[in-house]
Amino acid sequence: MDILFFLLFLICLVALVIGLFNPKLVVRWGAQERRNRTSVFKYYGIGILLFFVLTGVFAENTDLEREKENPNISETSIEETVNADKRAAIEVDSKIESLGDIDSITLEKSNDVEVVRTNFDSLNSEQKRYVTKLEILIQAEDKLLFLQEEADKEAAAQAKAIADQEAAAQAKAIADQEAAARAAAEAQTKAELESAQSQNNYTVYITKTGEKYHRDGCQYLRQSKISISKSDAVNVGYTPCSRCNP
Numbered sequence: 294m295d296i297l298f299f300l301l302f303l304i305c306l307v308a309l310v311i312g313l314f315n316p317k318l319v320v321r322w323g324a325q326e327r328r329n330r331t332s333v334f335k336y337y338g339i340g341i342l343l344f345f346v347l348t349g350v351f352a353e354n355t356d357l358e359r360e361k362e363n364p365n366i367s368e369t370s371i372e373e374t375v376n377a378d379k380r381a382a383i384e385v386d387s388k389i390e391s392l393g394d395i396d397s398i399t400l401e402k403s404n405d406v407e408v409v410r411t412n413f414d415s416l417n418s419e420q421k422r423y424v425t426k427l428e429i430l431i432q433a434e435d436k437l438l439f440l441q442e443e444a445d446k447e448a449a450a451q452a453k454a455i456a457d458q459e460a461a462a463q464a465k466a467i468a469d470q471e472a473a474a475r476a477a478a479e480a481q482t483k484a485e486l487e488s489a490q491s492q493n494n495y496t497v498y499i500t501k502t503g504e505k506y507h508r509d510g511c512q513y514l515r516q517s518k519i520s521i522s523k524s525d526a527v528n529v530g531y532t533p534c535s536r537c538n539p
């Protein structure tokens with residue numbers, strides 16, 4: 294409304310200025326001889342004063358109205374925001390509560406706790422201030438962390454036990470293999486010894502004075518002939534006769 298009066302005030306002002314130069318342009322009514330500067334001042338001067346006052350009065354009224362309305366509007370909107378923040382906080386609080394007692398927190402609830410944490414983190418800082426059960430959520434997270442560490446330790450211990458078992462089994466297999474190889478080697482040595490013994494275990498003949506052993510019937514056995522096993526003869530230091538090649 295004050296804008297309208299201000300415009301009328303401006304129009305009167307412009308008309309007054311124009312009228313100073315050419316009164317007939319702005320005073321287009323009444324007798325010709327009265328269309329002069331006096332009439333311009335009378336009509337437009339009054340108009341200027343009137344619209345100036347009206348503009349001021351209405352501008353003041355509008356300001357007062359705004360002052361009256363604005364605090365109400367902003368207070369209401371603050372209240373609504375606060376209520377919305379509180380509602381969001383209460384929702385998160387109830388979700389924290391639904392996680393249950395700290396004793397009931399197990400690794401199976403990991404996902405639930407994670408979801409509630411995400412809900413809490415997605416609140417803005419004002420909303421977070423209204424959350425009252427954050428401590429319970431933190432305790433639940435701490436317990437889960439502890440449980441996870443315990444589970445990891447146990448899994449590591451189990452893995453180590455299995456690895457130890459496997460290593461022991463492997464070591465035993467190697468020891469068994471070695472023992473079997475040793476036994477086989479021993480058996481072979483023994484067999485070789487036996488075969489060597491059996492090879493040397495036939496009877497040869499020596500003489501009273503000679504250092505050779507002979508086959509039965511060798512011409513060197515004409516003077517004396519003493520029977521002895523080949524191995525004994527070799528052990529005592531006799532060597533084979535080059536003639537009969539025993």
Ligand SMILES: [Zn+2]
Pocket residue numbers: 506507508511512513534535536537538
């Ligand atoms: Zn001989």
